[in-house]
Amino acid sequence: MNFRSIFDSPRLKVELEKVEKQAADPNFWNDSENSQKTMRERKRLEDALATDSELTRRVEDISAYFELASEGEQVDEEITREMGGLREVVEKLETETLLSGELDRSNAIMTIHPGAGGTESQDWAEMLLRMFLRWCERKGFDTVINDLQPGDEAGIKSVTFSITGEFAYGLLTSEIGVHRLVRISPFDQQARRHTSFASVYVSPEIDDSIEVIIKPEDTRIDTYRSGGKGGQHVNTTDSAVRITHFPTGIVVACQNERSQHKNRERAFKMLRSRIYEYELEKKREASRKVEDSKLDIDFGSQIRSYVLQPYRMAKDHRTKFEVGDVDRVLDGDLDPFIRAYLQMRRAEQR
Numbered sequence: 001m002n003f004r005s006i007f008d009s010p011r012l013k014v015e016l017e018k019v020e021k022q023a024a025d026p027n028f029w030n031d032s033e034n035s036q037k038t039m040r041e042r043k044r045l046e047d048a049l050a051t052d053s054e055l056t057r058r059v060e061d062i063s064a065y066f067e068l069a070s071e072g073e074q075v076d077e078e079i080t081r082e083m084g085g086l087r088e089v090v091e092k093l094e095t096e097t098l099l100s101g102e103l104d105r106s107n108a109i110m111t112i113h114p115g116a117g118g119t120e121s122q123d124w125a126e127m128l129l130r131m132f133l134r135w136c137e138r139k140g141f142d143t144v145i146n147d148l149q150p151g152d153e154a155g156i157k158s159v160t161f162s163i164t165g166e167f168a169y170g171l172l173t174s175e176i177g178v179h180r181l182v183r184i185s186p187f188d189q190q191a192r193r194h195t196s197f198a199s200v201y202v203s204p205e206i207d208d209s210i211e212v213i214i215k216p217e218d219t220r221i222d223t224y225r226s227g228g229k230g231g232q233h234v235n236t237t238d239s240a241v242r243i244t245h246f247p248t249g250i251v252v253a254c255q256n257e258r259s260q261h262k263n264r265e266r267a268f269k270m271l272r273s274r275i276y277e278y279e280l281e282k283k284r285e286a287s288r289k290v291e292d293s294k295l296d297i298d299f300g301s302q303i304r305s306y307v308l309q310p311y312r313m314a315k316d317h318r319t320k321f322e323v324g325d326v327d328r329v330l331d332g333d334l335d336p337f338i339r340a341y342l343q344m345r346r347a348e349q350r
Helices: 009-023 032-070 077-097 120-140 169-177 232-236 259-283 291-295 324-329 335-349
Strands: 108-113 142-150 156-164 179-186 193-205 219-224 240-245 250-254 301-307 312-314
Touching: 009 032, 032 077, 032 156, 108 120, 108 169, 108 259, 120 142, 120 156, 120 169, 120 179, 120 193, 120 324, 142 250, 142 259, 156 169, 156 250, 169 324, 169 335, 179 312, 219 259, 240 259, 240 301, 250 259, 301 324, 312 324
Parallel strands: 179 301
Antiparallel strands: 108 156, 108 193, 142 156, 179 193, 219 240, 240 250, 301 312
16 A cells, blocks of 8 residues: 655654754743744644654554455454544544634633523533533543532532643634533433533633733622632632623633632633633624524524433534434544534635
């Protein structure tokens, strides 16, 4: 099997050498904006070369197994395994080619709010949190819960958490909107079927190279006692911070750090990201579908349904993509839905 690299590897290696030479300059870190841009470019080049190397290796291994098979060797399992691995790499590469936005490579900040329905919706919001955390684990992304308000009986009233990983924001834009669950309620003594809703919002985590001006008079900062885990100090002092931004109505909160100063710093970082996304959204509102996140958390506004009764199915109402193994989806297998959404978005942009 003859295989040629899909990347221009020699050119990428030359570009990487140039970037590494720049990073070796003693004065490199004096310009933080330029150094951050250079390090992002270095990461992009390294990832491209690593992907090209893996594709080449897998194709060569498959070719070798086919040669062994032609000689009568029993290598069916090995071929199936390598073909599955190659498919995963190609699908990942295909997904990344659909992400060309300015901030698609950024880390992300996700917020989940339950809809009307009390304990039912709060429990569903916690199920969504678990789903997204499992997806992040599958992708190798790091997560930090910044603020979590537990439900009165079960579930959560709200949660905001940060996701650190390449293309985290670009991938998770597919999840913005209302998610619907249909199931036999574990909280209903009569075992009736219930429908619950929860909204998901995602913003990019922006770095210091992007200027967002926040006037002190435009904000109100409240401190309160953290209700989460973290030790005696967290729970007995007003270390948690909530910031309200009056011009936009955006409210952010952070309680996961032990000190009020660190919580305030992280909360302002979250606020900068939310304001930046808010301004971007206003500019591209006509061409984007982020407005789904502003719909009422109720019937008719959902982007995706997860049905556990009377049948089992997860269906995206934008792309019409659906799968029957809803348990696997709720366990974090979201890539097929994300890829279908990105393909739909690319087709609409043409």
